[in-house]
Amino acid sequence: xxxxxxxxxxxxxxxxxxxxxxxxxxxxxxxxxxxxxxxxxxxxxxxxxxxxxxxxxxxxxxxxxxxxxxxxxxxxxxxxxxxxxxxxxxxxxxxxxxxxxxxxxxxxxxxxxxxxxxxxxxxxxxxxxxxxxxxxxxxxxxxxxxxxxxxxxxxxxxxxxxxxxxxxxxxxxxxxxxxxxxxxxxxxxxxxxxxxxxxxxxxxxxxxxxxxxxxxxxxxxxxxxxxxxxxxxxxxxxxxxxxxxxxxxxx
Amino acid sequence: xxxxxxxxxxxxxxxxxxxxxxxxxxxxxxxxxxxxxxxxxxxxxxxxxxxxxxxxxxxxxxxxxxxxxxxxxxxxxxxxxxxxxxxxxxxxxxxxxxxxxxxxxxxxxxxxxxxxxxxxxxxxxxxxxxxxxxxxxxxxxxxxxxxxxxxxxxxxxxxxxxxxxxxxxxxxxxxxxxxxxxxxxxxxxxxxxxxxxxxxxxxxxxxxxxxxxxxxxxxxxxxxxxxxxxxxxxxxxxxxxxxxxxxxxxxxxxxxxxxxxxxxxxxxxxxxxxxxxxxxxxxxxxxxxxx
Amino acid sequence: xxxxxxxxxxxxxxxxxxxxxxxxxxxxxxxxxxxxxxxxxxxxxxxxxxxxxxxxxxxxxxxxxxxxxxxxxxxxxxxxxxxxxxxxxxxxxxxxxxxxxxxxxxxxxxxxxxxxxxxxxxxxxxxxxxxxxxxxxxxxxxxxxxxxxxxxxxxxxxxxxxxxxxxxxxxxxxxxxxxxxxxxxxxxxxxxxxxxxxxxxxxxxxxxxxxxxxxxxxxxxxxxxxxxxxxxxxxxxxxxxxxxxxxxxxxxxxxxxxxxxxxxxxxxxxxxxxxxxxxxxxxxxxxxxxxxxxxxxxxxxxxxxxxxxxxxxxxxxxxxxxxxxxxxxxxxxxxxxx
Numbered sequence: 001x002x003x004x005x006x007x008x009x010x011x012x013x014x015x016x017x018x019x020x021x022x023x024x025x026x027x028x029x030x031x032x033x034x035x036x037x038x039x040x041x042x043x044x045x046x047x048x049x050x051x052x053x054x055x056x057x058x059x060x061x062x063x064x065x066x067x068x069x070x071x072x073x074x075x076x077x078x079x080x081x082x083x084x085x086x087x088x089x090x091x092x093x094x095x096x097x098x099x100x101x102x103x104x105x106x107x108x109x110x111x112x113x114x115x116x117x118x119x120x121x122x123x124x125x126x127x128x129x130x131x132x133x134x135x136x137x138x139x140x141x142x143x144x145x146x147x148x149x150x151x152x153x154x155x156x157x158x159x160x161x162x163x164x165x166x167x168x169x170x171x172x173x174x175x176x177x178x179x180x181x182x183x184x185x186x187x188x189x190x191x192x193x194x195x196x197x198x199x200x201x202x203x204x205x206x207x208x209x210x211x212x213x214x215x216x217x218x219x220x221x222x223x224x225x226x227x228x229x230x231x232x233x234x235x236x237x238x239x240x241x242x243x244x245x246x247x248x249x250x251x
Numbered sequence: 252x253x254x255x256x257x258x259x260x261x262x263x264x265x266x267x268x269x270x271x272x273x274x275x276x277x278x279x280x281x282x283x284x285x286x287x288x289x290x291x292x293x294x295x296x297x298x299x300x301x302x303x304x305x306x307x308x309x310x311x312x313x314x315x316x317x318x319x320x321x322x323x324x325x326x327x328x329x330x331x332x333x334x335x336x337x338x339x340x341x342x343x344x345x346x347x348x349x350x351x352x353x354x355x356x357x358x359x360x361x362x363x364x365x366x367x368x369x370x371x372x373x374x375x376x377x378x379x380x381x382x383x384x385x386x387x388x389x390x391x392x393x394x395x396x397x398x399x400x401x402x403x404x405x406x407x408x409x410x411x412x413x414x415x416x417x418x419x420x421x422x423x424x425x426x427x428x429x430x431x432x433x434x435x436x437x438x439x440x441x442x443x444x445x446x447x448x449x450x451x452x453x454x455x456x457x458x459x460x461x462x463x464x465x466x467x468x469x470x471x472x473x474x475x476x477x478x479x480x481x482x483x484x485x486x487x488x489x490x491x492x493x494x495x496x497x498x499x500x501x502x503x504x505x506x507x508x509x510x511x512x513x514x515x516x517x518x519x520x521x522x523x524x525x526x527x528x529x530x531x532x533x534x535x536x537x538x539x540x541x542x
Numbered sequence: 543x544x545x546x547x548x549x550x551x552x553x554x555x556x557x558x559x560x561x562x563x564x565x566x567x568x569x570x571x572x573x574x575x576x577x578x579x580x581x582x583x584x585x586x587x588x589x590x591x592x593x594x595x596x597x598x599x600x601x602x603x604x605x606x607x608x609x610x611x612x613x614x615x616x617x618x619x620x621x622x623x624x625x626x627x628x629x630x631x632x633x634x635x636x637x638x639x640x641x642x643x644x645x646x647x648x649x650x651x652x653x654x655x656x657x658x659x660x661x662x663x664x665x666x667x668x669x670x671x672x673x674x675x676x677x678x679x680x681x682x683x684x685x686x687x688x689x690x691x692x693x694x695x696x697x698x699x700x701x702x703x704x705x706x707x708x709x710x711x712x713x714x715x716x717x718x719x720x721x722x723x724x725x726x727x728x729x730x731x732x733x734x735x736x737x738x739x740x741x742x743x744x745x746x747x748x749x750x751x752x753x754x755x756x757x758x759x760x761x762x763x764x765x766x767x768x769x770x771x772x773x774x775x776x777x778x779x780x781x782x783x784x785x786x787x788x789x790x791x792x793x794x795x796x797x798x799x800x801x802x803x804x805x806x807x808x809x810x811x812x813x814x815x816x817x818x819x820x821x822x823x824x825x826x827x828x829x830x831x832x833x834x835x836x837x838x839x840x841x842x843x844x845x846x847x848x849x850x851x852x853x854x855x856x857x858x859x860x861x862x863x864x865x866x867x868x869x870x871x872x873x874x875x876x877x878x879x880x
Contacts, residue, residue, distance in 0.1 A: 051757055076759030088754030090747045101747045103740055105759025114741070114761060118768055121739035122732035163758060286669035337853050345668040346613045347852060350809060353672075354849040357802050361842035471798065475680075478673050516684040520677040524662055527670060 004029045004064060004202040005050070005080075005171050011058035012045055012226075019045045021226035023059070027171065027202040032193060034217030034234070035206045041223050043206045044085050047173050050204075051075060051082045063171065076105040079170035083163075083177055087156040091149030095141070095159045098148050099132050102166035128166075135165045138195075140188035154180035161189055171202040178207050190216050214238055222246060257387045262504045263497065264393055264462075267400035270496025271455035272477025273484060274407060277492050279327070279448040281411075282423045282441045285335055286481075288352045291474025292359035293323040293449050294456030298465040299367040301457035302374030312377045319457040320450050327449015328442055330355060336441075356470055363467045374460035396458045403451060408489040420444055452477075479519055482526050563738075567731045570817060574723045577824075582723075583716050593715075593787050595827045596722035597780045601800070602807040602819035603729045604777030608769040609805075610813040611737060613749040615668070617675045617801050618659050621682035622652035622774040624796040626781025628686070628694060631791050634703035641706050641786070648782050649775040655682070656774035660767045679798050687793035694793065701790035715787060722783050726820060729776055733816035745769055803841075806848035812860025821859055 005027045012020040020042045027033045037043050048054035050061050052072040061068045068075055081102070089098045108114045120126065136144055141158040143151075148159065161177050172193075178186055193203050193216060207213050214220065220237040222230040230243050237243045272290055279287040297319035304310040304318065330352075338351050376392030383389070410417035419440050422430040431437050456465070456473065463469065476499065484495020499522070506518045582592035601623055608614045629648030634641050663674045686694045694700070706713040713721065736742045748755035748762050755762050785791050803826070810825055811818030829840050851858055857865070 053753055053757060072753070072756035073759055073761045076757060081759075082757050084754065084757075088751035088757075090750035092750075093743060093746055097738070097743050098747065100740060101743050101755065101758045101760065104744050104755075107740060108744075108759060108761055111761065111764045114764055115768060118736075118741045118772065121741045122736040125735060125739040127740045127743075160754075163754075167759060288669070288672070334849070334853060344613065346609075346615060349615055349669060349672050350805065351849060351852045353802060354806055354809075354845055354852060357806070357845040358842065358849055361839075361845055365839060365842060468799075475673070475676065478669075482670070482673070513684065513688050516677070516680045520674075520681045523674055523677055527663075527666060527674065 002029050003027075003062075004031070005204075006062045007046070007050065007059065008062065009059035010046065010049060010056050010061070012042070012049060012054070013057045018226055020049075020056075023223065023226075023228060025221055025228065025231075027204055029200045029202060030197050031219070032197050032203040032205060032217045034210075034213035034220045035204055035223065036208075036210055036213060036220060037223040037229075042226050043223065044175055046223070047082055047175050047204070047206065050173060051080055073104075073108075076167060076169075077109060079105075080173070081105065081164040081167040081169035081171070082173040083157070083160040083175050085175045087153070087160045089148045089156055089159055092147065094145050094147055095136075095151065095155070095162075096129070096132055096144035098159050099136060099144070099162040099166055100127055100129070102163035103128060103131070105167040105169070131166055132162070135192075136162045138188060139165070139192050140184045152180065154182060154185060157181055158185050158189070161192075165192060165196075169196075169201065171204070172196060173204040173206070175206050176208065177205075178209055178212060186212060255387075256385075257389070258504065260389070260393070260397075262500050264397055265459075265503075266497035266500030267397060267404075267493075268455050268459045268496070269476050269480040269499050270404060270493045271400055271451050272473060273480035273492030273495050274404060274489070275327075275448040275452040275455070276477055276481045277486055277489065278407065278420075278444045278451070280424075280486065281420045282437075282444045283331060283335055283339075284424070285339075285348055285352070286478065287330065287335075287448070288349070288474050288478070289326075289330055289355045289359060289470075290448065290452045290477055291472065292356045292470040293326045293452040294459075294473045294477075295465060295467065295470035296326065296359055296363050296456070297323040297453035298374065298456035298460035298463065298469070299363050299372050299467070302372040302460045302465065303367045305375050306373055312375060316377065316454075316457050320453045323453020323456070324446045324450035326359070327452070328446035330449070331442055331445035335445075336438075356474065360467045360470050363470070367467070369467060371464045371466045372460070374465070376461040392461060399454070399458065403454065404490070404493050407447075407451070411489040416440055416443060475519070479523055482523055563731075563734055566734070566815075566817060567727070570730065570820070571727055574727055578720060578723055582719055586715075589715055589719055591827050591831055592719050593722070593784070594830070595823050596719065596726055597784045598804060598807060598823035598826055599726040599820050600722075600729065600780035600783060601777045601804045602823055603726070603733060603816055604773045604775075604780070605804060606733055606773070606808060606813075606816050606819055607736070607742070607745065608766075608773040610808050611742060611745045611749070612766065612769050614766060614770065615672045615675065616656070616659065616770055616773070617672055617798070617805075618655070618679035618682065619774075619777050619801045619804060620679045620796050620798050621655050621659075622777040623781040623800060624682060624686055625649075625652035625655060625774075626778030626783075627785040627791045627796070628700070628781070629778075630782050630785035631695075631700035631703055632693070634785075634789075635700050640708075641704060642708055645779070645782050648778040652774040652778035653771040656770040657767060660770040664763070676798060676801075679801060683793075683797050686796055697793050699790060699792035703785060703789040703791075705789070706786050713786070718783070718787055722787075725779060725783070729779075730816045730820055737816065741765070741768075803844075806845070809851055809858055810844075810848055812858025812863075814857060814860055814864065818858050818860045825859075 003026050007023050007025040010020055010023040023046060035043055045054060049056045052070065052075040063078060068078065107117060139158055139161060141155065141162055148156065157177050158181060161174060164172055177189055196203060205213055205217060214234050217234055219231065219233050221228055222243060224246055229246055230237060230240065272294060275290045276286060279285060300322055301315045301319040304315045305312050334351055334355055335348065338348055376390060377395055378391050380391045381388050411420060419435045422435055423437055423440055427437060480495035480499045481492055483498050484491035502518065502522065503515060506514050582589050601619060604622065605619060608616055626648035629651060630641065630644040633639050633644035633647065659675055659678050663671055666674055687697050744755060744760040744765060748760060748765065752762055807822030807826060808819040811821030826844060829844055855861060
């Protein structure tokens with residue numbers, strides 16, 4: 001399989017504190033990688049670095065063999081999408097409108113496109129509401145007219161997942177998408193991830209529920225103390241005594 | 252061009268007025284986290300009140316000064332209780348607070364217009380007496396202004412550094428929840444600093460009234476110069492506003508000597524952008540605010 | 543559902559006050575027509591009131607996207623207002639160009655000014671942004687009223703601006719006000735559509751969470767500059783309009799006082815819709831008329847009302863209307879509809 005995304009020798013210091021020591025990680029096209037680790041192991045920091053929300057102290061991120069640089073918006077346009085551990089939505093917008101914001105990645109490709117869309121939108125709404133509707137339905141999120149400030153935490157997570165999906169990404173990172181989400185929602189998200197994988201996209205899934213992650217992932221990566229402690233196929237990892245000990249022992 | 256010491260003295264007097272305004276900003280911001288743009292409004296109201304009651308009603312100047320400070324103190328505490336507290340309880344958005352304070356400044360301006368008229372108010376000094384030093388006449392009012400302003404700066408500095416409630420202001424500014432958990436009466440300390448800030452702004456406005464030729468438009472101007480002094484000095488210590496005020500006043504006097512008085516607004520803009528670009532936390536700062 | 547179906551039957555969250563955008567626009571057009579024929583043209587004095595309303599509306603609508611949707615506190619709007627007015631004055635009084643070219647020139651100059659202000663204040667927010675932009679506005683005012691007097695006529699301003707004439711049609715004051723009303727209607731309608739389409743939604747998400755907007759692919763920096771520039775261009779129309787109407791301009795009209803006045807209009811009307819800015823402008827001129835301008839308690843009542851609304855009713859008048867409406871609609875529909 002071809003390598004889609006790779007982290008090479010990533011290190012991160014916050015002030016003098018080491019958040020990530022040395023991370024090497026690769027996700028192939030069509031692969032679903034589960035990233036697990038205790039709280040504070042650096043999972044979210046790694047996602048922030050890949051998405052460009054945080055700058056790494058060392059190392060590089062590669063997408064399709066080329067080094068990824070620039071801010072999050074540029075990376076989103078290059079095909080990387082993500083959700084946040086703490087859902088980041090506009091509370092005064094409806095779920096539908098929050099999700100639609102993900103369309104920015106495929107639409108605002110250049111400053112010129114942004115300017116054109118800017119003025120055009122005052123006359124004619126070209127937002128692809130059909131896609132928003134379709135993606136939301138596929139992960140079992142309904143009631144899209146509700147204001148984001150009024151819905152449950154689980155629905156906010158699904159809203160973020162839907163926003164990340166309408167970005168039509170090549171590589172998607174979900175940062176703990178399941179807490180608070182009901183079984184239908186979990187099943188919907190898993191189905192959407194399988195669909196992406198079947199299309200040859202890459203997925204990095206972070207969640208505390210190792211059973212859910214193991215049920216869908218092709219391989220698992222356990223990070224501890226800022227390093228990759230164990231990586232391998234789901235079967236190998238789940239069978240490994242060390243993996244179970246380190247994961248369940250510290251989590 | 253020889254710069255006479257009497258001009259330097261005048262620059263110091265103006266600089267101290269800026270410093271008092273900046274100090275009022277500093278105190279208000281320390282516990283409420285709000286840059287209170289209405290500070291200049293308090294100073295304007297106090298200055299117009301002082302000038303009006305002395306000239307039109309014939310109240311003794313010292314009494315008028317006290318009255319002006321009392322009114323400004325009340326304005327400061329009312330701002331905290333009726334404007335900032337209710338809004339902060341509902342919005343986390345700084346934008347709404349900025350709008351509300353802009354509205355407050357506007358209201359103070361219009362209120363002053365109703366009470367004191369819309370034209371410049373002529374204010375008499377605390378005393379007309381003067382003395383001569385080395386051939387130059389120095390007004391006793393100016394000397395009182397300088398001494399009083401310095402005294403306030405030092406007292407506030409001591410209070411913040413040593414006083415029990417003064418040190419609490421630091422704790423509230425750093426972490427409100429932690430301060431509350433420690434049993435610090437957050438609301439009461441806020442009210443204390445807000446009213447003190449109002450009083451200090453009022454003192455600055457009333458003392459400056461005889462020279463400044465205040466109108467109701469002065470509120471915005473005073474707010475701006477005070478804020479710039481705060482920006483230059485920073486919020487590191489209670490003495491930073493003093494440095495900011497003096498630096499601003501000297502810069503201003505120097506620029507009008509060299510480029511003419513019309514350069515003032517450009518200079519202010521340039522100074523502010525420069526400070527924001529180079530040291531957003533001001534010249535004197537012990538901690539960088541994370542925003 | 544196809545996009546055409548969605549466009550014809552908007553879901554409830556895509557409507558204003560539960561009413562379709564076009565219904566609101568039609569009601570607003572009717573109200574403006576009523577105000578024009580029933581009020582504005584009935585006396586020269588009332589035409590002046592209509593003129594002020596138009597100017598206030600255009601300035602407040604200019605503030606709508608960058609300030610009220612985006613949360614960028616730009617207080618240099620007096621400069622953009624001046625850009626429009628001085629373009630008309632200079633083109634009209636000092637050149638032989640057709641006066642109409644002053645409109646795009648003014649908008650362009652305002653947009654460039656906003657770009658400069660935006661670039662100079664890139665990393666600022668909140669109170670610091672307010673201070674820096676206010677000083678930028680003051681500097682422009684200083685230049686207009688004194689330093690740049692050779693070009694701008696200083697405090698005396700510029701007079702002798704000819705009437706606007708397009709293709710042989712002379713635009714007298716009545717016709718200009720009609721055009722102004724239409725401009726207000728069109729801008730408000732465009733903004734209310736913009737607000738609910740992708741660029742407007744991106745501006746609003748960016749305000750709530752810049753990290754999320756960036757991660758969703760919104761180029762937040764260019765977007766902020768776009769919103770400042772287009773807002774400034776809209777505000778310049780207010781200046782263009784006033785200069786065409788009065789045929790002279792005075793430097794004093796362009797001090798920062800106007801910024802404070804305009805800033806409160808959308809709050810007063812309600813910031814949930816650009817029509818709130820128009821409602822706020824109408825209230826202000828009516829209030830000014832009720833008490834005599836500037837000398838009476840009008841501005842005080844106005845400022846006090848703005849402050850009260852900010853503290854007590856963050857939705858403004860439209861917010862009150864929306865609450866009343868939804869309560870009424872729920873009652874008449876039965877409570878299970880929601």
